[in-house]
Amino acid sequence: MKTIVIGVIGADVHAVGNKIIEHVLTEQGYNVVNVGVLSTQEDFIHAAIETDADAIMVSSLYGHGEIDCKYMRENCVEAGIGKVKLYVGGNIVVGKQDFKEVEQRFKKMGFDRVYPPGTNIEDAIAHLREDLGE
Amino acid sequence: MSVHLLVDFGSTYTKLTAVDLEEERIVGTSKAMTTVKTNVLDGFNNAMDKLKNTHPDMKEITAISACSSAAGGLKMAAIGLVEELTVEAAKRACLGAGALVNTVFSHHLSRKEIKQLKNADIDIILLAGGTDGGNKECILHNAKKLADAKLSVPIIVAGNKDAQDEIEEIFEASNIEYYIVENVMPKLKQLNVKEAKEVIRQIFITKIIEAKGIKKAEEQTGEIIMPTPEAVLIAAELLAKGHEDVEGFGELMVIDIGGATTDVHTIGAGFPKRSEVIFKGLQEPFAKRTVEGDLGMRYSANALVSLVSPYEFKQYSSYQHDIGEAAKKRHENVDYLPESDEEKEFDRALAKICCDYSMSRHVGQVEVVYTPLGNMYYQTGKDLTDIRYVIGTGGVLINNENAKDILREVNQKSNKKLELRPTDPIFLIDQLYILSAMGLLGQKYPKLAIKLMKRHLE
Numbered sequence A: 001m002k003t004i005v006i007g008v009i010g011a012d013v014h015a016v017g018n019k020i021i022e023h024v025l026t027e028q029g030y031n032v033v034n035v036g037v038l039s040t041q042e043d044f045i046h047a048a049i050e051t052d053a054d055a056i057m058v059s060s061l062y063g064h065g066e067i068d069c070k071y072m073r074e075n076c077v078e079a080g081i082g083k084v085k086l087y088v089g090g091n092i093v094v095g096k097q098d099f100k101e102v103e104q105r106f107k108k109m110g111f112d113r114v115y116p117p118g119t120n121i122e123d124a125i126a127h128l129r130e131d132l133g134e
Numbered sequence B: 001m002s003v004h005l006l007v008d009f010g011s012t013y014t015k016l017t018a019v020d021l022e023e024e025r026i027v028g029t030s031k032a033m034t035t036v037k038t039n040v041l042d043g044f045n046n047a048m049d050k051l052k053n054t055h056p057d058m059k060e061i062t063a064i065s066a067c068s069s070a071a072g073g074l075k076m077a078a079i080g081l082v083e084e085l086t087v088e089a090a091k092r093a094c095l096g097a098g099a100l101v102n103t104v105f106s107h108h109l110s111r112k113e114i115k116q117l118k119n120a121d122i123d124i125i126l127l128a129g130g131t132d133g134g135n136k137e138c139i140l141h142n143a144k145k146l147a148d149a150k151l152s153v154p155i156i157v158a159g160n161k162d163a164q165d166e167i168e169e170i171f172e173a174s175n176i177e178y179y180i181v182e183n184v185m186p187k188l189k190q191l192n193v194k195e196a197k198e199v200i201r202q203i204f205i206t207k208i209i210e211a212k213g214i215k216k217a218e219e220q221t222g223e224i225i226m227p228t229p230e231a232v233l234i235a236a237e238l239l240a241k242g243h244e245d246v247e248g249f250g251e252l253m254v255i256d257i258g259g260a261t262t263d264v265h266t267i268g269a270g271f272p273k274r275s276e277v278i279f280k281g282l283q284e285p286f287a288k289r290t291v292e293g294d295l296g297m298r299y300s301a302n303a304l305v306s307l308v309s310p311y312e313f314k315q316y317s318s319y320q321h322d323i324g325e326a327a328k329k330r331h332e333n334v335d336y337l338p339e340s341d342e343e344k345e346f347d348r349a350l351a352k353i354c355c356d357y358s359m360s361r362h363v364g365q366v367e368v369v370y371t372p373l374g375n376m377y378y379q380t381g382k383d384l385t386d387i388r389y390v391i392g393t394g395g396v397l398i399n400n401e402n403a404k405d406i407l408r409e410v411n412q413k414s415n416k417k418l419e420l421r422p423t424d425p426i427f428l429i430d431q432l433y434i435l436s437a438m439g440l441l442g443q444k445y446p447k448l449a450i451k452l453m454k455r456h457l458e
C-alpha cells in the first residue's frame, strides 16, 4: 500500500478540500497520512519520514502557496527524503495568472506535479499511479 | 487484617509508611539510611525498628508493598527516528515508567553513538522508529548496529510493526535480550506507551532490582513492584481523578526536587484554551512526567549553577559568597546539611532555580507565527495555566520552612510570557512524604489512598 502525506500548508485554514482529498485517496486504496490545515513544511516532512511516504500532496488555497512552498524540495533533500514525490494544488497563487508560468515556477522549485484551481483529485490519482509505478 | 506497610527504597533513605486499613489512617512513618552497598535489609530493619519503637501499639503488619529508586534508580536510553516524533514518544514511555532518560538518539546510529551507548550507565534501551507500516529501514539499521555492538543491556523494541520479524531474527542471532511491544507511535502523532511501560516495569522488577543488589530486600518485603517515580505518578493520577465515590482534586502538578534530579508530574489534558491557538506535535500523555538530570540540590549542584549567570543567580537570591565554591561543596558532599543562614539561603536559591527551570521545560509553549494574514499561535506541549493544585514533595521542600515560597517559582512570569505555566494555583506540601507510598497503596486500595492524601497534604 502506498503512503501519501496530505495537508494544507502555511497559515491556511481552508479545510473542506483537504477532507475530500483524504476521503478520495483512502477510497482508492492509499494509506493517507493527513497533517491537516495550518501545517508547516516541517510537519509534512517529519510525517513523510516516519511513515515512509511515497508522495506528499500539498494544498494551498489562500494565495500564499509560493512563499509557503519555497525550498520545500531542498528541505526534503536535507531531511534524507529527497526522492519523495511532491505535488501541489488548490489555488496556489493570487488571482488569475498564466498557469503555464506558475507551473514552471513551481517545477523549478522541485515540485513534480502542479495543479491549477479546480483540478479534480481524480486527475492527480492517475498521475500518482504513473509516478509511483503502480 | 490490619496494617499495610509501604516501603520506598530511596537513593538516600529507606522510608516506611504504615497504614491501618480498618481505621483508615496513617499509623506512622519512619526512615533510615538506604544500605545497598552492604545489605539493603539493614536499612530496612533499622527503619522498621524505629517505626516499632515509636509506635509500640501498632497492630500486626499483614501486607507489604515496596518500590525502589535506590542505586541510581532506573536509567534508560531512548532511540527513535525523528526527534519531535518517535524519539519523543520513546522518551515519554521511559519517563512514564519512572526512568531517567540520560541517553537519547535520533535517526541512524553512528559508530560514535554506539560507543556512547556502550559507555553509558544505562539499564534498558528502548528502540523505536517509524509508524506502523512506515519507515523500517532506520530501525533495522539501528537494530543491526545494536546487535553488532553486543550490548549486554535488555532492548525493548517499540517501533514499526512491519520491522518486528526482521529485528527478532537479528537479535536472536546475536543473543540479545529483547522484548517486542506495540509501537510507541503507531500512527503519526499518536502516543501509545502503555505496553512499553508495562514491559519496562517487568524488566525492572525481574532484572534491574537484582543487578542493583536490592533483590535481597524481597525476602522481607515481597516483590518490589515498581520504580519510585512511577509510584508518585500513579499517586498523582489517583488524587487528580478520584475513584468511584471519592472525589479527586482535578488537574494538578507534583514537583519533586531531589539531590540529583527534579521531577515534575502533571495530570491533565492541557489542550489549548483559546480558539486561535493551534496544537502542534505529538499527542501529550494525560499523566506526564519529566525529569531534569541537571537540576538537583547536591549531586547536580555544579551543573545547575553552570546554567545560570551570576546576574541571573541574583534574581533568585541574596547570597553573597562564591557561587561556584558553594555548589562544589554540595556536589562533592551529597549529605551536606546547611547550618548558617547564608548556606540555607543558598539552598533556597538552588531549589528556586530547580523549580523555575524544570517548569520551563515541562510546560507547553506558545509560539507566535507571523503570517500574511496576521498573527497565529501554535502550542506545543501542555497548557497548564489553569492547573489548580501544585504539590511539593521530596526532602528539600518538605524540610524547608519556605517551601511554598520556593514553589511559587512555578508561576507565570513576565519574562517567560510564552510559557503556559500555572497562574494561580493552591500550593500544598507532602509534609509526611507519603506520595510514593500512596501510589503503592492505591494499587489495592485506591479510595483509601486518595482519602489519606487529601488529609495529609497541607
Ligand code: B12
Pocket: A011, A012, A013, A014, A015, A016, A017, A018, A020, A021, A057, A058, A059, A060, A061, A062, A063, A064, A087, A088, A089, A090, A091, A092, A093, A094, A095, A115, A117, A118, A119, A120, A121, A124, B373
Ligand atoms: C469556504 C471558504 C473560506 C472559509 C474556509 C472555511 C474552512 N475552514 O474551510 C473561510 C471563510 C475561513 C475563508 C477564509 C479565507 N479565504 Co476563502 N474561500 C472559501 C471558498 C468560498 C470555498 C473553499 C472550499 O471549501 N471549496 C470547496 C473545496 C472542496 O474545494 P477546494 O478547497 O478548492 O479543494 C479542491 C480543489 O482545489 C483540489 N485541491 C486542493 N488542494 C489540492 C492539492 C492537489 C495536489 C490537487 C491535485 C488538488 C487539490 O481538490 C479539492 C477537493 O476537490 C473559496 C472560493 C471557492 N469557491 O473555491 C474561497 C477562497 C479559497 N478564499 C480565498 C481567500 C482570499 C480567503 C481569505 C484570505 C479571505 C480573507 N481576506 O480573510 C481567508 C483566508 C483564511 C486563512 N487563514 O486561510 C480566495 C483565495 C484566492 C486566491 N488563492 O487567489 C478564494 C478562492 C475566494 C476568491 N475567489 O477570492 N475562506
